[in-house]
Amino acid sequence: MEILVLLKQVPATESLIAIANDRVSIKPDGLKYVMNPYDELAVEEALRIRESQGGTVTILSVGPAKAAEAIRTGLAMGADKGILIDPGNLTCDGLATAKLLAAAIKPMTYDIIIAGHRAVDDDNFQVATALAELLGIPNISMVVKQTLADGKIRCLCTVEGGTKEVEATLPALIATQRGLNDPRYASLPGIMKAKKKPLETRSIADLGLDAAGLQPLVTIKALKMPVERKGGRVIEGDSVAVKVAALVKALHEEAKVI
Amino acid sequence: MSQNLYFTKEHEQVRTALRDFVNKRINPFVDEWEEKGAAPLHALFKEMGELGFLGIRYDEQYGGEGLDYWYETVMLEEIARAHCGGVPMAIAVQTNMATPAIAEFGSEYLKEKYLRAAIRGEMVGAIAVTEPDAGSDVAALRTFARKEGDVYVLNGSKTYITNGTQADFLTLLARTSEAPGYHSFSLFVVPTDLPGFKISKKLDKLGMRSSDTAELYFDDLRIPVENLIGQEGEGFIYQMRQFQHERFSALPICYIGAEEMIRETVAYIKGRIVFGKPLITKQVLRHRLVDWLSGIECLRQLTYHIVRLKMAGQDATREISMGKLVGGRLLNQVADGCLQMHGGMGFMNEMRVSRFFRDARLIAIGAGASEVMSDIIAKLEGF
Ligand SMILES: Cc1cc2nc3c(=O)[nH]c(=O)nc-3n(C[C@H](O)[C@H](O)[C@H](O)COP(=O)(O)OP(=O)(O)OC[C@H]3O[C@@H](n4cnc5c(N)ncnc54)[C@H](O)[C@@H]3O)c2cc1C
Numbered sequence: 016m017e018i019l020v021l022l023k024q025v026p027a028t029e030s031l032i033a034i035a036n037d038r039v040s041i042k043p044d045g046l047k048y049v050m051n052p053y054d055e056l057a058v059e060e061a062l063r064i065r066e067s068q069g070g071t072v073t074i075l076s077v078g079p080a081k082a083a084e085a086i087r088t089g090l091a092m093g094a095d096k097g098i099l100i101d102p103g104n105l106t107c108d109g110l111a112t113a114k115l116l117a118a119a120i121k122p123m124t125y126d127i128i129i130a131g132h133r134a135v136d137d138d139n140f141q142v143a144t145a146l147a148e149l150l151g152i153p154n155i156s157m158v159v160k161q162t163l164a165d166g167k168i169r170c171l172c173t174v175e176g177g178t179k180e181v182e183a184t185l186p187a188l189i190a191t192q193r194g195l196n197d198p199r200y201a202s203l204p205g206i207m208k209a210k211k212k213p214l215e216t217r218s219i220a221d222l223g224l225d226a227a228g229l230q231p232l233v234t235i236k237a238l239k240m241p242v243e244r245k246g247g248r249v250i251e252g253d254s255v256a257v258k259v260a261a262l263v264k265a266l267h268e269e270a271k272v273i
Numbered sequence: 274m275s276q277n278l279y280f281t282k283e284h285e286q287v288r289t290a291l292r293d294f295v296n297k298r299i300n301p302f303v304d305e306w307e308e309k310g311a312a313p314l315h316a317l318f319k320e321m322g323e324l325g326f327l328g329i330r331y332d333e334q335y336g337g338e339g340l341d342y343w344y345e346t347v348m349l350e351e352i353a354r355a356h357c358g359g360v361p362m363a364i365a366v367q368t369n370m371a372t373p374a375i376a377e378f379g380s381e382y383l384k385e386k387y388l389r390a391a392i393r394g395e396m397v398g399a400i401a402v403t404e405p406d407a408g409s410d411v412a413a414l415r416t417f418a419r420k421e422g423d424v425y426v427l428n429g430s431k432t433y434i435t436n437g438t439q440a441d442f443l444t445l446l447a448r449t450s451e452a453p454g455y456h457s458f459s460l461f462v463v464p465t466d467l468p469g470f471k472i473s474k475k476l477d478k479l480g481m482r483s484s485d486t487a488e489l490y491f492d493d494l495r496i497p498v499e500n501l502i503g504q505e506g507e508g509f510i511y512q513m514r515q516f517q518h519e520r521f522s523a524l525p526i527c528y529i530g531a532e533e534m535i536r537e538t539v540a541y542i543k544g545r546i547v548f549g550k551p552l553i554t555k556q557v558l559r560h561r562l563v564d565w566l567s568g569i570e571c572l573r574q575l576t577y578h579i580v581r582l583k584m585a586g587q588d589a590t591r592e593i594s595m596g597k598l599v600g601g602r603l604l605n606q607v608a609d610g611c612l613q614m615h616g617g618m619g620f621m622n623e624m625r626v627s628r629f630f631r632d633a634r635l636i637a638i639g640a641g642a643s644e645v646m647s648d649i650i651a652k653l654e655g656f
């Protein structure tokens with residue numbers, strides 16, 4: 016079974032995020048980067064498939080040189096090799112990222128591609144779907160369980176308020192949802208072995224593409240922090256009756272909830 | 274933030290893996306374990322063993338990782354970030370107190386049977402030296418192992434034994450001769466499933482509450498001769514060597530613990546308004562914090578110097594003893610001072626600083642009290 020995993024390096028959710036002076040990006044200083052949590056599920060699922068069926072797990076990531084750290088973590092968890100696609104100074108939207116991945120994957124042989132259903136930094140939900148379309152393969156998203164048999168994949172997917180069961184023929188792309196598995200930790204021997212595993216870097220030119228065809232269709236115009244919550248108000252009064260009356264008045268006239 | 278000269282990308286990856294583990298598999302359970310008076314060491318060590326965290330420095334031949342003292346330091350620094358002192362201590366007993374002598378002086382049999390299982394986390398180890406009438410003065414211990422054919426018959430008791438209620442084996446120092454001098458002791462691996470082993474008491478303590486501490490009792494416990502570590506009569510010397518690993522493990526626990534507590538305290542006093550201003554604006558407090566950070570940095574650099582000495586194969590007894598002396602003092606100073614800055618809130622059990630204050634107290638006592646460190650250093654200085 017040839018398994019490909021798509022992975023993105025994202026700022027750790029516990030990082031303190033600040034908007035940069037250009038107002039369309041975040042300040043990089045002091046940020047800690049980690050593997051996108053949904054991609055951890057993807058790596059884990061790939062490893063489990065390999066453990067039961069044999070084969071190899073290859074990780075692909077689009078990102079700057081630094082993103083190699085996240086690939087190394089995947090290799091330390093047990094993946095076999097990694098490919099980093101470095102888009103240089105091109106800003107990629109979801110479609111451009113999918114085009115880069117498609118160009119890298121087309122010449123490869125694969126049975127299954129596993130991705131996170133979204134990356135927690137941009138929350139675009141696009142790359143996996145766009146890639147499946149570009150490769151012309153089935154796409155199943157929000158997967159919480161999968162079984163492979165007779166060249167087919169059967170998945171349990173979350174839908175609002177329940178689950179649905181779907182099936183597709185391999186090769187196929189599946190996107191993970193929380194609950195699929197409990198990702199393993201990178202072990203110390205895993206980390207040491209990962210040092211020696213192959214990790215190649217490719218540029219846009221290496222993939223036979225040029226930046227002109229990858230210009231983003233969507234551009235960020237502004238980033239804003241969530242509005243800070245205002246402090247509460249204490250209702251003063253000489254007696255409980257006075258306070259209750261004031262509270263009812265405030266709920267009715269100011270908050271307009273009663 | 275301390276500047277880094279020594280740690281490579283691989284060290285940092287190991288650090289990240291350990292930090293992740295401490296945050297996800299230890300910290301969420303600390304309150305529960307403190308309450309219970311013990312951490313579930315068999316389950317925890319099994320998990321850590323599978324990830325390779327318990328055999329960092331040990332030979333690959335016995336399941337270890339065969340890595341150097343820098344990796345060990347990374348491990349000690351990261352477990353020190355746990356939200357209590359008890360769990361890091363329990364782990365350090367397994368890696369730096371109960372196993373170094375087996376690895377260094379033990380037979381093939383002992384390494385295969387006990388070191389391998391300790392590295393894998395399949396057995397929990399404890400170090401049993403202290404007795405009711407022998408703590409600082411180790412040579413005063415009375416527990417006796419009398420040789421009878423192919424067994425040593427053990428009688429006596431040990432106290433304050435960390436991991437003592439859960440241990441599968443004890444690395445135990447006993448007398449094997451009544452003759453005066455340092456060649457009357459031997460070090461054994463004592464399995465706790467042999468007849469004659471008794472846990473007389475689980476001890477109730479001021480701090481380190483997530484670590485179980487026990488008083489043990491041996492009544493004609495028959496230790497097979499193959500469980501003798503190295504040569505009979507050399508145990509005291511082996512244990513003095515083993516103490517160096519034990520005391521070394523206290524140093525990262527001191528500087529990381531103190532640093533963590535300062536970080537928490539700074540966050541607290543930034544938000545605490547007193548006399549109309551955040552407390553952090555008071556110069557007297559800012560300077561005090563900086564004094565501690567300076568002490569912490571000195572201790573960290575002494576620790577790294579010790580690592581370099583060990584890597585060069587040099588004896589670091591003098592420096593380790595100094596680190597333990599300075600570290601115990603510093604940790605208690607920081608614990609006391611940080612609690613003070615929290616005011617009444619610091620006295621509340623819900624605050625990490627109050628637990629830290631209670632746990633810190635042990636560092637100047639356990640693994641050799643500060644005064645014992647001073648005696649060692651004075652002797653090495655020739656006075
Ligand atoms: C929580 C906890 C866990 C422990 N875990 C273990 C364990 O796993 N295994 C183990 O073997 N032991 C363990 N110990 C024991 C610990 O190592 C001893 O408590 C320590 O060595 C001090 O010995 P003592 O308690 O007998 O104190 P004593 O020897 O009675 O000394 C009392 C005090 O006298 C002072 N003093 C001692 N010597 C001198 C001197 N030469 N000059 C001046 N003053 C001096 C010191 O201040 C010392 O604290 C543990 C102790 C505690 C509290």
